[in-house]
Amino acid sequence: MQNKENEPMHILVTGGAGYIGSHVVRQLSQMQDIKITVIDNLCGGYFDSISELKLLFQSDRFEFLNVDLNDFGRVEELFKDSKFDGVIHFAAHLQVGESVLNPLKYYMNNTVNTTHLIHMCQKYEVNKFIFSSTAAVYGEPSKMPIRETTPTAPINPYGMSKLMSELVLQDAARANQDFKYVILRYFNVAGASMDNSIGECHIHETHLIPLIVHAAIGKREKIMMFGADYPTPDGSCIRDYVHVEDLASAHIQAWHYLNEGHESDVFNCGYGHGYSVKEVIDMVKRVSGVNFKVEIALRREGDPAELIADNLKIKNIMGWKPKYDDLELICKNALNWEQKMTKKGT
Template identity: 40%
Template sequence: MTTLVSGGAGYVGSHTVAALHAAGRDVVVLDDFSNARRGAVGELRLLTTPDLAVVEGDAADRAAVRELCDEHDFDSIVHFAAHKSVPESFADPLRYYRNNLLSTLCLAEIAVERGIDRFVFSSSAVVYGTPEQLPVSEETPAAPQSPYGTTKLMCERILADTAASSAMQAVILRYFNPVGAHPSGRIGEQPITAGQNLVPAVMRVALGALSRLQIFGNDYDTRDGTAVRDFVHVTDLAEGHVAALDADLGTRRSRVFNLGTGAGTTVRELVAATEAVTGRPIPCEIVGRRPGDIAESWADCSRAEAELGWSAQRDLGQMLADHWRFASACAEISV
């Protein structure tokens, strides 16, 4: 069993590569390193195998992907490679449509062409927009509120339609808010481009790299006025991708699954939990809401538990402790 993992040097991708290796699968990583550090490859090889195949290239490059398929007998594809910032997608939507759609089209076409029968897609809860009810189930109508979310939903539809007309089965994983790091401390979230994800920003404040945390809005209709999110450990997400590859879909051509914990945490609650884990204060500054932000979102994961045999095993304290271990080690190296 050999799996092609696009974007496999990135945050969730690298953890999934480690989980796939632990599950006995051979893995080939394809990554253009536009938002992943090459140094992560060495750490990933220490966690997997020294000869882990890592190819630098664009998942939208048909010639490059076909060449990989000539060299390896893939039975599955896990597709992570995408731009993924909501604010950035408002600033440069065409970049998001071009990259996210073309990479998915290329991999889907070649999966059909080469008879690769399982395609797992890294989607996102952003496709739901402002949910009509909570918790969010897979039946909740999709209504993305950003170009990024729209590209994810369009990719989902591309894969579902492709699966309906071919031998390929598509598993679409809508995961909520990934945090944490590998328990070894070797890999974690370390993007090249400056992101606006909450937990990395909180950690930077704890490390002294930022003077204060910007909280985008405190006037939401929530228990403390700040936004509520479902934070899930990146290792749990990685294990969800292994379960998706192994799942028996029966006659279904495609299937959507939420991956989260099923619990919501406010921004203020997460700040307090981080202070408890790190033993350091997190000064905060309230600023205006950002385009595309919503008040509350957490997952109903009962379908994944029933059909994939998957549920999140790690709580918020472990997520933050693992994230802090990795962030602290990175800070020590950079000094």
């Protein structure tokens, strides 16, 4: 894959040391003639993923820089010195609860830093931008499945900080016809790479599957199930869990989509069906063989009964073909990964 100057395409990946970013970089490594620069300040990433990723590239095709997106001077130097062909932007804070307590941390990192990054793209004519957004932009929609046209109404600063970035991107693209974006709204991302070399490693884990797995491997005493009286078949919340490898492949599709000259657009990324919290707990119990303790607590504010993606748009327009729509596989991958992390003492 080459740019207009017949050089390898050069992609800047922000947050590429993180969970989803590292899986995308890994898949990008399989494309010929691609150069990658990862920037990450490691505030939430997994440093070992960088050494794993380095192994996949020839050294002149991959560089990692410990850069904070908030360091506008350093980010601008980077744009001046490297002719990027596109940006895949993962770097963000992502704990919903923390965003309620410290909203400015989220608006600064997720919205202000993203706005600066978009500004740099436009200033240095980097015209392809893929943005990690989230189902949290929809808030608590009453109608399932959620389509891209479902009204956005975030109920926490995290979701709002992402929605604001989406709006900045859309306005910036409207004012500059050469600049094109793909916004991917992820549903619940889970699992780890098939070879167990990279996986989820959040400093303060808040996601359901890793938390359940922590209970299975004894890293936590029990798992809390918030609400057993939802209007769902077993009373617990239902979510759409997407395997991280399938989500990563959606970014590769998005990169091709932009290179083929298509228009900017927003796409949901989920499987279009879900599992209840209870079903996920039962699956982790089954694959681990451990009957860990489950405690039922009151519902949490802002947890909708069901969040399911309508994924027809990404399938029809981008030709996304997920391969790992299998809760058992997702839970096994997550379990293997956490067992490996525990052995390493991480």
